[in-house]
Amino acid sequence: MSQAAAAVETGIHAEHHEDLNFLHKYILPLDHKIIAMQYIFTGMIMAIIGGYFAYAFRMQLAFPGELVPGYGLVGPGEYNMLVTNHGTIMIFWVAMPVLIAGFGNYLIPLMIGCDDMVFPRINRLSYQIFLVSALVLILSFFVKGGGFGGAWTAYPPLSSVAEYNLTDWGSSLWVLAVALEFISFLLGGINFVTTAMNARAPGMKMMDIPIAVWFIVIAVILFMASVGPLIAGAVMLFMDQRIGTTFFLPSGGGDPLLWEHLFWFFGHPEVYVVLLPTLGIVADIITVFSRKKLFGYKTVLYTAFATGGLSFVVWAHHQFIAGIDPRMANIFVVTTVLISIPLAEMMFSYIATLYGGSIELKTPMLWALSFLAAFLIGGVTGIYLGASALDVYFHDSYFVLAHFHYTFFPITIIGMFAALTFWFPKMFGRMMNETLGKIHFWGTFIPFNCIFLPLFFLGLAGQHRRIYNYQHFPDLATQELQNIRIFATVSLVVMLLFQLVFVYNFFVSMFKGEKAPDNPWRANTLEWSTSSPPPHGNFKKLPTVYRGAYEYSTPGREEDFWPQNVAPE
């Protein structure tokens, strides 16, 4: 295996590092750093679409029936389509490409000290399939009947029968897009794991690998192990839609619950697939900005393995009241609540890392700490929903919605900003503006809480999800509840406006920012030992590793950091 990998590697060496023309450098790249940027930029564009959808349907909720400025009228069908595709986009076309494919691609080779991914061509192919999947999804919004509106969970028979969903081709293209995206990430995943296991710099032992790399690798393993059943499910769904099979249709002997099991068998691990990369990135950032060794490196690593393993046996907590045998729920309550054990331990370790530190609140650190705070709310509210008896009330309510946005928003949006602001100097060779960075941080984090905290209370009051206009439900049509909806929407608009600060800071810094030194944050990991931005091939001379990634403030040393590649005196 390692011989084969070495052979592949030398194969790349020969053709890989000379100067390339524009087409081969930016459009058809083999360089992992450029592919990473393709993923990140595509993901950010999709995030804008997903955010725009959220804007449109939140405006409809706050001011039902009014024209939404910049969108138009949001009727019931439109509303369903917006919500469905908002959810789908944010998870499959933002969280996955930016955090896993984007930063995974960028960081793995640099952090383990090699010149590129082991399979650069597969890497390129994976992005190309991903791009096609995004285009297919966007196409689905414009076909006759409009985009798919049956929720991101796509429960059949609604999703499988055109007479029920009224979006014949919209539904099929949606399934096709999701399936293509899975194929793209399967290809990418193979590459990530192989690279991290086989191409590490000499001297880098398993326990010297930075947590960010470890967690991305665990995430793709979880993804690859869980997605198989859902790909099979997607094929069956597509056949139900297009050639009239009845895998999920009871009148033809099928069973809609089958889809729910296939979907959530993948769907639950999937939330840890997107969670782990951010947790890893946050671990690296808090150690750098508190100048501390990570508290219990091995414990943190093992808790991630435990969480990943447990995530395969909790899926039916999404189906407590879906018509499964109620006795089965008890088992899934136990496994679900048990997940709190490794995750709490991990959280304690992160916070213990801050203890005795020398903390500097630079922008990336603010994002990392705010991730911990927000994710803490998401995590503890998950306990309510893991209790099946409470799910009898909370199922498909805004309480669930608020809970999972307190996990997904920190993971996706906060995690993305943490990573971007932290590695920006390395990626573009220039520093971002700190003041603008902090304005953007507070302008995002405060409104984020103003949007989603109130939604917990709407959930407590009985408000259910995916409803375009609550006036059809007199108990929910009171002025007090409507005021809460308006407050959340106004907060969203404020938050969206503050994103302009980021866009400005990002692009102006990219071209005009202060030149970044190789190691502006005085960090230990290998990517900081090469130039900013790294050359094609990453390192002038491939590094040798002498120690773990977290030797900060080591006693007996002048400096408070000790890069992995610096030979001991």
Add this chain to the structure above:
Amino acid sequence: MIEYFILSASSFSGDIDNLFLVITLIIGFWFILVFGALVYFTLKFRRKDGVKAEYITGEKHSETKWTHYPHYAVIAMDVVIIAANIIVWVNIKQTLPPKDNLIRVIGQQWSWSFVDAGPDGVLDTADDITTVNDLHVKVDETYHFELQARDVIHNFSVPVFRLRQDALPGRTIKGWFKPTNTGSFDIQCAEMCGYGHGIMGGAITVHTKESYDETIVQIKNGTYESHYQKRMGTKTPLPSNTSHTEGHNSFAVLLASIF
């Protein structure tokens, strides 16, 4: 705590509210502890010139106890939560108390049909009472329901009862409730069911014995006015133009008005 936001009106809604309270106390404790530590450390250990951070590996026993002991406490509290939950769950979902009445609830795109088995307690007999989007029940009596769906998955949801249950095409799912307060309340569909999901509502009216009998007589002789429609007519303070011009709404209302 939930009862502060919405009336608690069934025999088990109090149990659910109490379970919520128990869990709130437990996780509230953890939240304050962990959040407090996060904020305190961030403020206390700010960078000072000339002061180096401590070197703590978190691998010695004297250090790991700081994460391990809280960790054991988490396990203990998990056991409490699981036990409390199972007690409530078994009562609501795994046991069927003896019934006073039997109804069938059918979800379809996009309305609810209700069949009350009537005095003989047997469905599909001549004394059945059928209504659309309007369910009438008697206070303090135990109802068994048989839940069905005609087309796609729906979810029969009565928030004041703390009751939600998916309705699946091709199956009949049994459940129960026992109303404890009189009044008219929302019925929702809490599972995405297509274009009209947002209008798929209904009204459940919990009656005293007398007013129930009166209503049944009205239904039988055709002088009855749908409670769902009455509620929709009087309690619509929110501005809207989409819903009133939108075709599927009038379909549901039309169906409801037949009865």
